[in-house]
Amino acid sequence: MASNHLRRIAVSVDEPKRGKFYWLLTESTGDTTVWNELYAAKESVPTYGEALRTGVGILMAMGSDGDGPRLVGEDENLSPVG
Numbered sequence: 001m002a003s004n005h006l007r008r009i010a011v012s013v014d015e016p017k018r019g020k021f022y023w024l025l026t027e028s029t030g031d032t033t034v035w036n037e038l039y040a041a042k043e044s045v046p047t048y049g050e051a052l053r054t055g056v057g058i059l060m061a062m063g064s065d066g067d068g069p070r071l072v073g074e075d076e077n078l079s080p081v082g
Contacts, residue, residue, distance in 0.1 A: 007069045009038065009062070011055040013048055020044035023055030 008028035015021050022044055026035035039058060045051050062069040 004070050007071045009059055009069060010035065011052065011059055013051045013055065015048070017044075019046060021046070021048050021051035023051040023058070025055060025059060 010026050010028075012024050012026065013021055014024055022041040024040045025038040027038050028035055041051065041054065045054065059069070
């Protein structure tokens with residue numbers, strides 16, 4: 001039986017140069033110290049709020065069915081086969 005877990009995705013905002021804000025979506029690898037980049041802004045926006053709203057909008061679109069972004073995999077509670 002497959003499980004259907006919610007993905008651990010974070011939205012963050014970076015400002016590498018004063019007044020140039022970029023949104024970034026990262027996903028946990030299972031190790032709380034390691035996150036992989038999923039999506040990132042190609043162009044900056046002039047405010048933190050605009051970057052944050054855009055990143056959150058991208059994340060919301062990933063789970064637009066109302067169930068959130070899901071990762072389908074094997075059920076961890078099943079006995080191994082073999």
